[in-house]
Amino acid sequence: MNFPFDEKENVAVFTCCHIINGGVEIQYASHDEDDGAWQFLCDLVTHETSEASIVSLKEIFELDNSVGELASMPLGSYATRVDKNSPWEEFKQ
Ligand SMILES: [Zn+2]
Structure with a gap:
């Protein structure tokens, strides 16, 4: 699958240990x-600093290709979804 983001594959992104180590869905x-x-x-409302992880954009995309649907999401936006099989809903921050 082609990498859909404008950013470089190795750009650092913030995620959490629940997704990286716990197999929890990105929501x-x-x-x-x-x-x-x-x-x-x-979907946790708050995250401790100790729960943060930094990975590359490519790693997140390979973990879950459906984040590629957000590739054109503008700056100043966020998106949520109920679960991995539900569509992303985008909002302005
Ligand atoms: Zn988390």
């Missing part, structure tokens, strides 16, 4: 207005 994604950083998190 939240944001594309930050200030620095263009991507975050991909599970």
Whole structure:
């Protein structure tokens, strides 16, 4: 599958240990207005600093190809979904 993002494959993105180590689904994604950083998190409302992980955008895409649906999501937006089989819903931050 082609890499759909404009960013480089090795750009660092923020995620959490639940997704990387726990096999939990990605249910939240944001594309930050200030620095263009991507975050991909599970459905927990709060995350401790110790639960944060930094991986490459390519790693997240390979973990779950459906994040590629967000490739054109503009800066200053975030998206949520009920589960992996549900569509992403995008919102302005
Ligand atoms: Zn998490």
